[in-house]
Amino acid sequence: AQKVTQAQTEISVVEKEDVTLDCVYETRDTTYYLFWYKQPPSGELVFLIRRNSFDEQNEISGRYSWNFQKSTSSFNFTITASQVVDSAVYFCALSVMGGAQKLVFGQGTRLTINP
Amino acid sequence: GAGVSQTPSNKVTEKGKYVELRCDPISGHTALYWYRQSLGQGPEFLIYFQGTGAADDSGLPNDRFFAVRPEGSVSTLKIQRTERGDSAVYLCASSLTVWERIEDDEQFFGPGTRLTVL
Numbered sequence: 001a002q003k004v005t006q007a008q009t010e011i012s013v014v015e016k017e018d019v020t021l022d023c024v025y026e027t028r029d030t031t032y033y034l035f036w037y038k039q040p041p042s043g044e045l046v047f048l049i050r051r052n053s054f055d056e057q058n059e060i061s062g063r064y065s066w067n068f069q070k071s072t073s074s075f076n077f078t079i080t081a082s083q084v085v086d087s088a089v090y091f092c093a094l095s096v097m098g099g100a101q102k103l104v105f106g107q108g109t110r111l112t113i114n115p
Numbered sequence: 116g117a118g119v120s121q122t123p124s125n126k127v128t129e130k131g132k133y134v135e136l137r138c139d140p141i142s143g144h145t146a147l148y149w150y151r152q153s154l155g156q157g158p159e160f161l162i163y164f165q166g167t168g169a170a171d172d173s174g175l176p177n178d179r180f181f182a183v184r185p186e187g188s189v190s191t192l193k194i195q196r197t198e199r200g201d202s203a204v205y206l207c208a209s210s211l212t213v214w215e216r217i218e219d220d221e222q223f224f225g226p227g228t229r230l231t232v233l
Contacts, residue, residue, distance in 0.1 A: 004157075006157075037224075042226065043204065043227050044224055044225070044226045044227070045206070045208075045224040046224075047221055047223075050221070091157050091158075093157075101146070101148075101210065101220050101222065102148070102163060102171060102174075103148075103158070103222065104160070105157030105158050105159070106157050107156055107157050108155075108156070108157050
């Protein structure tokens, strides 16, 4: 069985601070995919990134960066120079090969950026 | 707009009643998913369709829940004898295909239907 844990329930920072959202996953499969989604107050899940289990290269997209470490089963997400518009609930998710891309989500981290 | 749409956006019902929730996927998407998101939790998988058939219904909590997709497009999630514990946001997602090209497998989510059982 697969499991995703986001230990941080809520984070609150002041605008322009950097913030890291933690994600730890469990799976026995060797081929899997990791995701981050953003859920703004409107409720619609917005896809941010997908990584496969064979690619541990970190990724940067603008103010967003992701750190994937198989040794610790972690896939952390960092926002640099945070902005008020980054306020949302962020979900980490996992799917496995052969699992029809059935997503297993963590509990989510509510991020509040204060002006 | 060509996104996933769900109706109704809100549904309030009484315990014991029957409800239907509708999902219109993105045109041409063959895969369709239903998830349930309880308050303060992440979405939980319910069922997945590839075309008209339910390829994986392992997430349906019990036999009160049933979903159909008769023509391979619109899907309806049906809940019989609703209980207060069924209150949640029901999310639908669709993707172009599954596992042929990972780029085509991105799931696009709808805004959800908030179900409240009194």
